[in-house]
Amino acid sequence: MRTRRLGRGLAAVVRRPPVPALLFVSMNGWAVMVWSTIGAAASHAEFRALPGAVVASSLHPTSHVHGGAATPVAFVMWVAMVLAMSPLLLAREVDRVRLSSLRRRRGSIVTVWLTGYVVIWLLAGAAVVPFVAWLGTDVRLAWGAVALVALWHCSPLRQRFLNACHRAASLRSFGVAAYRDALRDGFATGGACAAVCGPLMVTVLLAADIHLVAMAAATLALTVERYLPARTPRWRLPFVPARASEWPSARARAGLLRARV
Amino acid sequence: MVRTRCEVRSPEAADALRWYATAVHVMQSRPLADRTSWLFLAAIHGIQPSLWFRFGVIEPDVAAPPAADQRRFWNQCQHQSWYFLPWHRGYLFAFEQICREAVIEAGGPEDWALPYWNYSDTTRPEARVLPDAFAQETLPAGWESTALPDGSPNPLWVERRYGKTDPPITIGEQFVTLEALQLDDFVGGTNDIPPGFGGPVTVFHTGGGPNGSLERQPHNGVHGQIGGSRPGGNVNDPADQGFMSMPSTAGLDPIFWLHHANIDRLWTVWRRTHTDPADPRWLDGPIPRTFTMPAVDGQEWTFTPSLVLDTASSPLDYIYDDQAAPVEPVFPVGARRAERFALLSGGPARSADDGTPSAEEREGGVMGAEHAPELIGASDSAVRVNGETRAGVRLDEPRVRSLTQRLGRAMALGPVSEEPPRVFLKLEGIRGTSDAANYLVYIGLPTDATEELDPDHLAGTLSLFGVGRASDPEGPNAGGGLNEVLEITRVVDALQVSGNDLANALDVRFVPASERDADADFSISSVRVFMLEP
Numbered sequence A: 001m002r003t004r005r006l007g008r009g010l011a012a013v014v015r016r017p018p019v020p021a022l023l024f025v026s027m028n029g030w031a032v033m034v035w036s037t038i039g040a041a042a043s044h045a046e047f048r049a050l051p052g053a054v055v056a057s058s059l060h061p062t063s064h065v066h067g068g069a070a071t072p073v074a075f076v077m078w079v080a081m082v083l084a085m086s087p088l089l090l091a092r093e094v095d096r097v098r099l100s101s102l103r104r105r106r107g108s109i110v111t112v113w114l115t116g117y118v119v120i121w122l123l124a125g126a127a128v129v130p131f132v133a134w135l136g137t138d139v140r141l142a143w144g145a146v147a148l149v150a151l152w153h154c155s156p157l158r159q160r161f162l163n164a165c166h167r168a169a170s171l172r173s174f175g176v177a178a179y180r181d182a183l184r185d186g187f188a189t190g191g192a193c194a195a196v197c198g199p200l201m202v203t204v205l206l207a208a209d210i211h212l213v214a215m216a217a218a219t220l221a222l223t224v225e226r227y228l229p230a231r232t233p234r235w236r237l238p239f240v241p242a243r244a245s246e247w248p249s250a251r252a253r254a255g256l257l258r259a260r261v
Numbered sequence B: 001m002v003r004t005r006c007e008v009r010s011p012e013a014a015d016a017l018r019w020y021a022t023a024v025h026v027m028q029s030r031p032l033a034d035r036t037s038w039l040f041l042a043a044i045h046g047i048q049p050s051l052w053f054r055f056g057v058i059e060p061d062v063a064a065p066p067a068a069d070q071r072r073f074w075n076q077c078q079h080q081s082w083y084f085l086p087w088h089r090g091y092l093f094a095f096e097q098i099c100r101e102a103v104i105e106a107g108g109p110e111d112w113a114l115p116y117w118n119y120s121d122t123t124r125p126e127a128r129v130l131p132d133a134f135a136q137e138t139l140p141a142g143w144e145s146t147a148l149p150d151g152s153p154n155p156l157w158v159e160r161r162y163g164k165t166d167p168p169i170t171i172g173e174q175f176v177t178l179e180a181l182q183l184d185d186f187v188g189g190t191n192d193i194p195p196g197f198g199g200p201v202t203v204f205h206t207g208g209g210p211n212g213s214l215e216r217q218p219h220n221g222v223h224g225q226i227g228g229s230r231p232g233g234n235v236n237d238p239a240d241q242g243f244m245s246m247p248s249t250a251g252l253d254p255i256f257w258l259h260h261a262n263i264d265r266l267w268t269v270w271r272r273t274h275t276d277p278a279d280p281r282w283l284d285g286p287i288p289r290t291f292t293m294p295a296v297d298g299q300e301w302t303f304t305p306s307l308v309l310d311t312a313s314s315p316l317d318y319i320y321d322d323q324a325a326p327v328e329p330v331f332p333v334g335a336r337r338a339e340r341f342a343l344l345s346g347g348p349a350r351s352a353d354d355g356t357p358s359a360e361e362r363e364g365g366v367m368g369a370e371h372a373p374e375l376i377g378a379s380d381s382a383v384r385v386n387g388e389t390r391a392g393v394r395l396d397e398p399r400v401r402s403l404t405q406r407l408g409r410a411m412a413l414g415p416v417s418e419e420p421p422r423v424f425l426k427l428e429g430i431r432g433t434s435d436a437a438n439y440l441v442y443i444g445l446p447t448d449a450t451e452e453l454d455p456d457h458l459a460g461t462l463s464l465f466g467v468g469r470a471s472d473p474e475g476p477n478a479g480g481g482l483n484e485v486l487e488i489t490r491v492v493d494a495l496q497v498s499g500n501d502l503a504n505a506l507d508v509r510f511v512p513a514s515e516r517d518a519d520a521d522f523s524i525s526s527v528r529v530f531m532l533e534p
């Protein structure tokens, strides 16, 4: 009952501008992703032979991202993935940038901001794609990468970047400063987003023929995570609720007791 | 049985107060780990163990409740959120039941109910003074019982309640006005312009961002005015704040519960003429945590806002002795417009332009259809407030010209013309550690105005309850700070009427509400001006 009504709430959110527009952009990203998956599968015979259900088997050392010819495909996939996954996460950000701008400049300021954001992702893609290709050469490397990404998701540093996504900067609104701030904030937001989401997207690329499923799961997890409250950076499993309070250690409390005397 | 919560100074409340003291005493004698103890209940609102140790509220060798209890119950208070009112209602209800149990066990009345403190009653001059029963260090005369013999410390008194005045603690009248009741909608508009009565849409949210109007005032203002900071102490140091000044200690002061009963009553007053959100995310929220309170027997009671809408029916079963609207009028649709035109066209006649809207105004009209706020001014840099501080807000000339033209036309033509846009001041990213601070915000004061600050220029109050936690970069708000939105339509209209057109800058002045507030040191990352088509 509660779930159903919350579902209706979600439906209301989806209908509120600019969400429909962002969803449209996202759909295009998904379309490209599906299209490139089919294309890659067609051009790599071994791809079709892979069993799809088990991640282990799909971490195939000779997936579509190996070698020269496949790299552009992987880059297109990377861009498509960004296009598919980020618009919903950006709803709040674009709102904030729009409302910090004088109306006659809204279009140009948002464009500058998005440029900064996208440039970061393209740079990240340029770095990640050859790396993924290299990881794809050996199944042990691929699994090692997955393990590192899992570790990254438990790390305080990642939580720091995630918290940075929660902390909206104030953008100046007049003169050249407005454009400078928009660009800088686009870079900063793109950077934090890439640090938070990028590594998981690497594993999506590695997941070869089930990467559409992996991508859907990743999108869901990353979107939900973004809308939850910030947490104190520290080592912990993803999605485990934060401790309600920081109870000092027995040692710290003994220290307090001594200080009192 | 429906019980009645009475005003703290009414004759009916005298007995309830005495029993309240007994119950507080009983609950205070229970250990922290007991879900029905005074400390556990306060920790549900907020606890920062290191600060509680430092204050001597708990000893370092205290037995802590199990981690699961801490996780489920503690640090739940909802602030700067549309859950502010329903969460505090459920919280108060759970507290009141546990109190009542203690009252009954001590031989008190079965229909005992928590009193409330109506500090906004302008018909009684003493309404803003802290009730006497809370101000006495030893048990008031005639309150003796077996549990509390003559000469016992008064359970309703706490040392860390400093206020902003010499005793008796008195709340400044600017901090208890009830403009909030005049807001039409529970949830605010885009960018919280206009602000809503109850607060912005959030998930489970312990603070940070913009306030709902009732939370802003009187709620936040009263917290700082009562809690204050230690005289001679540092208003920017959490260790020198009064209990009521910070969310992580507020529940430790017995007056907290009477203050919140009044806020709860004001919600009841508002909803007699307005409607709560119908949004299922609110009714059945929140995520990811649920609202969980201890029942009388220590078991868990979870609730959603939908369960606590009507106080007069089960499970709440209480009413207030006064649920009438205290401000006249609680604006019917259109009254705001009429009042506005009375001010605008009642002023000195001005030469009107020809009345045809300019291209810019037509553009504005199109936007108006969406009711989206439009930025027309912003400070060029962050503002550091430390004592009386002036900040210049740069205004966008073409848009301001269009605004003043429309104001001019409204003045000349009166109510037959289109209503000009409303104007709002937004203080974005308020960060600091001076939770107790209370400031007044003035706009458009003449540069040389130092002595008498003209109340016609008062934009509103600024109270920083919760700012410390909201500014903590490692806290749940990631250090985003607080936001504040003040409607300044009336001030701008008055400026226009008195012949002071808005030029290309607006002077914003922050004035400490008392001497003790003058040392407060906080920053505002941006001061902005928005207009909104009515």
Ligand SMILES: [Cu+2]
Pocket (backbone or CB within 6 Å): B219, B223, B250, B260
């Ligand atoms: Cu409160």
